[in-house]
Amino acid sequence: MNKKHNHIKDHFAKYFVLISLFFVLGCSNTKYLPEGDLLYTGGSVEVKDSIIKKKERKALEIELEGLLRPKPNKTFLGLRPKLWFYNIAGTPKKQKGFRYWLKNKVGEEPVLFSKVDLEYNASVLRNFTENRGYFKTRVSADSTVRNKRVTAEYIVVPKKQYIIKSVTFPDDSLKMSKIIARSSRRSLLKVGNPYDLDVIKAERERIDARLKEKGYFYFNPDYILAKVDSSKGDHEVKIRLVIKDETPVKALTAYKINNIFVYPNYSFGNDSAVYRKKNSTKYKDFTIIDTTETFKPRVFDRTIYFKKGDLYNRKDHNLTLNRFVNLGTFSFVKNEFKPSDSIENALDSYYYLTLLPKKFIRVEVIGKTNSASYTGTEVNLNWNNRNFFRGAEMFTASIFGGADFQLGGVNKGKNIYKLGGEVSLTWPRFITPFNIEGNSDFVPRTKATLRYEYQKRTQLYALNSFNSTFGYLWKENIRKEHQLNIVDVTYVSPNHVTEEYLEDIKDDPALGKVIEKQLIFGPTYNYTYTNTMQKRRKNTIYFNGEFDLAGNLTGLVTGADYPNNVKTIFDVPFSQYVKIRSDFRHYLKLGKESELASRLIVGAGFAYGNSNTLPASKQFVVGGTNSIRAFRARTLGPGSYVIPPTTNSNYTPDQSADLKLEFNTEYRAKLFSIVRGALFLDAGNIWLLHADPDKPGAEISKDFMKEIAIGAGAGLRFDLSFFVLRTDLAIPLRNPTLPDGQRWVIDNINLGSSSWRKDNLILNIAIGYPF
Numbered sequence: 001m002n003k004k005h006n007h008i009k010d011h012f013a014k015y016f017v018l019i020s021l022f023f024v025l026g027c028s029n030t031k032y033l034p035e036g037d038l039l040y041t042g043g044s045v046e047v048k049d050s051i052i053k054k055k056e057r058k059a060l061e062i063e064l065e066g067l068l069r070p071k072p073n074k075t076f077l078g079l080r081p082k083l084w085f086y087n088i089a090g091t092p093k094k095q096k097g098f099r100y101w102l103k104n105k106v107g108e109e110p111v112l113f114s115k116v117d118l119e120y121n122a123s124v125l126r127n128f129t130e131n132r133g134y135f136k137t138r139v140s141a142d143s144t145v146r147n148k149r150v151t152a153e154y155i156v157v158p159k160k161q162y163i164i165k166s167v168t169f170p171d172d173s174l175k176m177s178k179i180i181a182r183s184s185r186r187s188l189l190k191v192g193n194p195y196d197l198d199v200i201k202a203e204r205e206r207i208d209a210r211l212k213e214k215g216y217f218y219f220n221p222d223y224i225l226a227k228v229d230s231s232k233g234d235h236e237v238k239i240r241l242v243i244k245d246e247t248p249v250k251a252l253t254a255y256k257i258n259n260i261f262v263y264p265n266y267s268f269g270n271d272s273a274v275y276r277k278k279n280s281t282k283y284k285d286f287t288i289i290d291t292t293e294t295f296k297p298r299v300f301d302r303t304i305y306f307k308k309g310d311l312y313n314r315k316d317h318n319l320t321l322n323r324f325v326n327l328g329t330f331s332f333v334k335n336e337f338k339p340s341d342s343i344e345n346a347l348d349s350y351y352y353l354t355l356l357p358k359k360f361i362r363v364e365v366i367g368k369t370n371s372a373s374y375t376g377t378e379v380n381l382n383w384n385n386r387n388f389f390r391g392a393e394m395f396t397a398s399i400f401g402g403a404d405f406q407l408g409g410v411n412k413g414k415n416i417y418k419l420g421g422e423v424s425l426t427w428p429r430f431i432t433p434f435n436i437e438g439n440s441d442f443v444p445r446t447k448a449t450l451r452y453e454y455q456k457r458t459q460l461y462a463l464n465s466f467n468s469t470f471g472y473l474w475k476e477n478i479r480k481e482h483q484l485n486i487v488d489v490t491y492v493s494p495n496h497v498t499e500e501y502l503e504d505i506k507d508d509p510a511l512g513k514v515i516e517k518q519l520i521f522g523p524t525y526n527y528t529y530t531n532t533m534q535k536r537r538k539n540t541i542y543f544n545g546e547f548d549l550a551g552n553l554t555g556l557v558t559g560a561d562y563p564n565n566v567k568t569i570f571d572v573p574f575s576q577y578v579k580i581r582s583d584f585r586h587y588l589k590l591g592k593e594s595e596l597a598s599r600l601i602v603g604a605g606f607a608y609g610n611s612n613t614l615p616a617s618k619q620f621v622v623g624g625t626n627s628i629r630a631f632r633a634r635t636l637g638p639g640s641y642v643i644p645p646t647t648n649s650n651y652t653p654d655q656s657a658d659l660k661l662e663f664n665t666e667y668r669a670k671l672f673s674i675v676r677g678a679l680f681l682d683a684g685n686i687w688l689l690h691a692d693p694d695k696p697g698a699e700i701s702k703d704f705m706k707e708i709a710i711g712a713g714a715g716l717r718f719d720l721s722f723f724v725l726r727t728d729l730a731i732p733l734r735n736p737t738l739p740d741g742q743r744w745v746i747d748n749i750n751l752g753s754s755s756w757r758k759d760n761l762i763l764n765i766a767i768g769y770p771f
Helices: 002-031 054-065 081-088 098-106 118-131 175-182 197-212 272-278 298-303 314-326 499-507 509-515 552-558 754-760
Strands: 039-047 138-146 149-157 163-168 224-229 236-243 256-263 280-283 286-289 330-339 346-355 359-369 375-385 394-405 416-427 445-457 461-475 480-495 518-521 524-530 539-550 577-591 594-607 659-672 675-687 709-719 724-734 762-767
Touching: 002 081, 039 054, 054 118, 081 098, 118 138, 118 149, 175 197, 175 236, 197 224, 197 236, 280 298, 286 298, 298 314, 314 330, 314 346, 461 509, 499 509, 675 724, 709 762
Parallel strands: 039 149, 163 236, 256 286, 256 346
Antiparallel strands: 138 149, 224 236, 280 286, 330 346, 359 375, 375 394, 394 416, 416 445, 445 461, 461 480, 480 518, 480 524, 524 539, 539 577, 577 594, 594 659, 659 675, 675 709, 709 724, 724 762
């Protein structure tokens, strides 16, 4: 009884301390206020109107509350810890030290009621509401004081909202008026819609953008006047758009492009007029002023979309600037248009380009760990040349080396060392037998790479890997990106295989796949679509699709047929397969600092002709920090296959298969400061396409849904801006390797058992979000 009594006392003491802390944090904030002043804790807005729907009224209230100034001190669980830190820091004697840091970096100055102007806020609310078409709105303001804290309350009483009855566009004899009239079907001002000043401003911007495409370089939206007549009709307005009488003549004139000057090696402070006389080259429609002949002239022909005699348009203007920036060769790009001295209604275009350093070296040091308890490091040394053949080509030569050590576990002492190099050359254009013209903001690229890597696993084997690719990368726009490798060759050859490893292969034939010679060649294609950069959208998506063909044409020509007629190249059987993979993600914004992120991965590979299985490097795996987090990487599947207890325990599991299905969903929310929290659910598995007698239960079947693994958990993410440190604690809910009918692990959860926790509580530590 005494133990129970003491236990209750301990809990009571903890709660008492916690409640006391909350009381101190809450009350002490008003203790330090200036004499006669109050702590402002925020304002609220109530819209009183019986006509507006409740949902629209609440939305309007939220918008109006966002306009109130000043903002009160930040709160956490109803408290103001930043203000508390500011107060307890007192007045530091020096502009450094702990107290100064606590007051000015951690703390937050109190927001006093003396800084709140009720009448000003009321006028802001009135103007905003009337700009939305609620003319003659009445706004009243008041305040409520409680224990040296004050809140402001605003009551907004709008009248009936005005709607647009008619819209009239300029009908004078100007040529631009006819252009505006022809674009009226794209107008943002729609009859029947509510009057909104912001929409009128947006319509003026739309008209200006349209005129910029027709040569009206000097026009701007302020030259359009919107005349609003609300004198007739029942809460209706007539809007008439006109060109202002005081609009200057040059703004009413369409301009063409005359001379085009390019300064590709420009430095700030140079006199461009003198600079032009030193060394100039005529190339097609361009005059290139380059004292050192840094670039071949055709670089500018592919980048500048204006030609002499073209009508000015903003699309080609922005397209040219974006492509100059996208070349990756210039640190600064400036463009000027000046009236031509020789031709009326014409512009001379000037491009001033400041170079980035042509050659540079980058060193990368990487620390890493994986689910097999290996810890290691890698060093990459890269030498880069941004203008290798004077055509803005990027040449990169890299050497790298690394080591992974396992100080404990089944592979203790069997460390992994690797050393290699890579060279790549990227051209800022398509290199094809025929000319391909593009009109994207992004420069298309052709890239060739050659890579070699030597990997040594002490006491086991070594691998030589060669890879060569040649292909194209291009972006249609900021959302759509393509990568097509028309040549992608990989060759893997083992050496120094130890007797120990050969003996282990006899016990576990699957280990032999690692040291098989591989020859993989064929085209690959990758497509990505995303609109996640649109932060204001409630729903955003990401999609990535991969298509991989290997040895298909060669296998067809040679008549390859496994196992009766296996063909080789340089005494190595080449791989023949088709593989597809799709990764779809959806992000649902739930609030300002919270979202629901979901991902679906579907993949399939089919080996045929010269092969009976996919190469080990091309097979699908599941589990780990970025997959199903309740299962360690490569330990799950295929299907319901159970790794036999007789399997050599000196090697970590490495399960892979031909098919993959995975689904993840994760609720993310900001907790405080740099800390974000997450709750997640993962599900999925991998399967073999054909039965394997050595792996019972691994083949896909009609009951594959019964073999779906499920895991769940919670995590913390520390967002340090330049990178995100992620910790996820996961627990398996459903394990397909258990007997059918007993796969729900959740039915047998035993957090009190240390052995159960060791096998089922999986801690994942990683950099970045899982998806």
